Amino acid sequence: MRLLHLADLHLGKRVNGFSMLDDQKYILSQILTIIDTYTPQAVVIAGDVYDRTIPPEEAVSLFDHFLVQLSKRKLDVFLISGNHDSAERVAFGNQLMEASGIHVSPVYQGEVQPIVLNDAAGEVAFYLIPFLKPVHVRPFFPDAKIEDYTDAMRTVVDSLKLDTNRRNVAVVHQFVTGAALSGSEELAIGGLDAVDASVFSPFDYVALGHLHGAQRAGGDGIRYAGSPLKYSISERNQNKSVTLVDLGEKGTVNVQLIPLQPKRDVCQFCGTFEDLMARQEVCEDYCEIILTDEQDVPNAMNRLRALYPNLMHMAYDNTRTRSQTSVLGARAPLAQPIDLFEELYEAQNGQSMNDEQRAYMRELIAEIWEGEQ
Incomplete structure (x- = not known):
């Protein structure tokens, strides 16, 4: 069975005041082309459909259009809510959408019912587990010892009573230990929200959302798809992609990353004001500029936007700023x-x-x- 694994669309997101909606429309269209080329049987969207719990109208319309296009292709779609979503809003109409092959995780009520598909190798059971905190799980398992996120997720997984003779896929939106972070994710200080990767060992494939870089998380079959667009300067060196997963016979999983090409890239330029203004062509990419001039340049940001209209952020790197950093010192960002x-x-x-x-x-x-x- 072939799956296309997506996550962290963050529809309606604004970055440094710039709306990403036009870029998101462009990349969703590209994803539809990839689907037509590689013909998966199912598409998985592992949470953070929207960037906030009450998304703008344009974001809802864009996602509605995307789901309609997926439905027209006779695909099964598996969708969960993430920490940026409202689980209630994402789940609205889920029973009606089932008839169109759109399977949406309901608000968690203590159980997760599998959705079973079939192919030539047999059954594949999909378990849709929305973003959960210990407080969401404890009321349904009063006798369980749930002290942290790992305990909570282990309790949920144990309650599924998986049939390990068939292939099992989990769709999850959590921070799983062993994965690398970037600047646009909202995580607990010190990793208090981390879930140990061993919790997911019973599954053949775990389609993760939450972290924006495509990567493994503790095993070949536990993967983050990453976001389809770069949502911060810290993600500028990431290669964005969608994840194509081929589930063969039990125990056989092959993964391929299909690259995405954005309408506008995210980049960083460093140099003097004079050097950066010597550019011959306008740069339409979203960018950060680090000026190395020893003296502040009057009205530098507005003047730079003549050549860099999508300039998101500007800063200085010179003797003055380096001495300030030295005096202030630095603390590890994930100190407990x-x-x-x-x-x-x-x-x-x-x-x-x-x-x-x-x-x-x-x-x-x-x-x-x-x-x-």
């Missing part, structure tokens, strides 16, 4: 919250926290983080 609090406690009290205080703070931090997400 408990470590940060211990530093503050010791600075204020002149002594370290004891084990009882540390245990209490760990519980409190986990509770606060879970409630805020």
Whole structure:
């Protein structure tokens, strides 16, 4: 069975004030062409369909058009909500859409029913697991010990009672350990929302969403499709793609990344104002410019936009800015919250926290983080 794995469309997203809707329409059209070329039996969309819980009207219309085009191709579509989506809004009309082969994860109510397709090698069961936090899972499993995201997801997977004699596919939107991050993802400080990859070992393929770089996450059959577009400067070196998955006999999975070509790329330029303004042609790509001039250039950003109309951000890299960075210092972006609090406690009290205080703070931090997400 051939699947096309997509994720993190983020329809309606704005980056540094620039609407991505035109670029998203372009890339969805390209994905339809890829579908016509490679003829998958099913398309998987692993969450973050929209960029916010109440998406703009244009984003909803664009996704509606995309689903209609998929339905016209007589495909099965498997869709879940991500952390940026409203699970209730994404699931609206899911029972009606079933008749058109559009399978949407409902709001989680303690169980996930498989959707089973067949091919020459037998059955393939799809399990649609929307973005979940421990607070979503605990009410349905009061006797389970659920302290973190791994416990929650393991409890959900164990409750599925998988038939391991057939091929099983999970569609999931979570941060799975072992994957590399980029700048546009919203993750918990210190990885509090991480799910251990071992949780998904019973599945033949796990179609992941949440991280924007296409990659494996703990195994060949556990993969992020990545976002179809670059949604931050930090993603400028990523090669965007869709993931083509061929499920053969039980235990046989082949993966191929099909590259995507955006309408506008995302890039970074570094140099003096004079050198950057010497460009002969207008650059339509989204870009960040780092000026190396020792003196600030008056009205530099507006003047640069004459040649770089989609300039998203400008900064300086010179003696002054480097000395400021040296004075301010830098902290690892994923420092554990408990470590940060211990530093503050010791600075204020002149002594370290004891084990009882540390245990209490760990519980409190986990509770606060879970409630805020």
